[in-house]
Amino acid sequence: MSLSSQQRVGSRRGLWHVAGDWLPVIVWMAVIFGLSHQSDLPHHPTGLVDLLLKKAAHVSEYAVLAVLVERARTRGHAQAPLLSGLMATAYALTDEWHQMFVPGRHASLLDVLVDVVGILAGLGLSARWRGGRSGRDDDLAEEPILSNSDPAPLDELKDGQKRHDDLHS
Numbered sequence: 001m002s003l004s005s006q007q008r009v010g011s012r013r014g015l016w017h018v019a020g021d022w023l024p025v026i027v028w029m030a031v032i033f034g035l036s037h038q039s040d041l042p043h044h045p046t047g048l049v050d051l052l053l054k055k056a057a058h059v060s061e062y063a064v065l066a067v068l069v070e071r072a073r074t075r076g077h078a079q080a081p082l083l084s085g086l087m088a089t090a091y092a093l094t095d096e097w098h099q100m101f102v103p104g105r106h107a108s109l110l111d112v113l114v115d116v117v118g119i120l121a122g123l124g125l126s127a128r129w130r131g132g133r134s135g136r137d138d139d140l141a142e143e144p145i146l147s148n149s150d151p152a153p154l155d156e157l158k159d160g161q162k163r164h165d166d167l168h169s
Contacts, residue, residue: 021072028068029091032061036095039104055114062088062115063122070126081123088119 035041035057044050070084092115099105 025065025068025072028061028065032065032091032095033098035061036099036105037102039102058111058114059118059121062092062118063125065091066119066122067126070123081127085119085123088122089116092116092119 041054044053066084066088069087070080073080073084073087089112092112095115096107096109096112100107
């Protein structure tokens with residue numbers, strides 16, 4: 001295989017990687033767009049409960065969006081959370097702008113602020129999850145349980161097993 005053929009195969013793999021990273025983001029944006037394009041959303045009979053449910057929906061849908069964008073951007077980007085937050089916020093703004101053209105809907109800066117709360121919550125949870133995972137991985141990597149270079153722990157295990165066997169025989 002010539003070098004140019006290898007480069008083409010590598011670039012196709014890279015394209016599939018990029019598509020795999022960004023496809024969930026695009027699908028989730030389409031879900032948000034679809035919800036925003038509905039003229040009339042279901043209502044809860046109690047006004048306060050309806051308001052809280054709708055704001056909770058804003059928070060959760062934008063938390064998911066921020067995590068998906070961050071996941072797609074993380075590869076090779078040290079500032080992924082900041083850029084992801086900005087991208088998700090930009091989408092929240094365009095979503096509210098889109099609602100100005102949907103009969104029965106209106107744009108609301110309050111909704112954008114609620115979306116930003118969701119974005120921050122999603123990125124915060126993502127950072128906490130990544131921090132917890134890397135902490136566990138680091139702990140395991142720093143302290144090997146048994147080392148091939150030092151047979152003493154194995155001898156101690158054998159002695160301990162021997163004492164255990166002596167006590168229980």
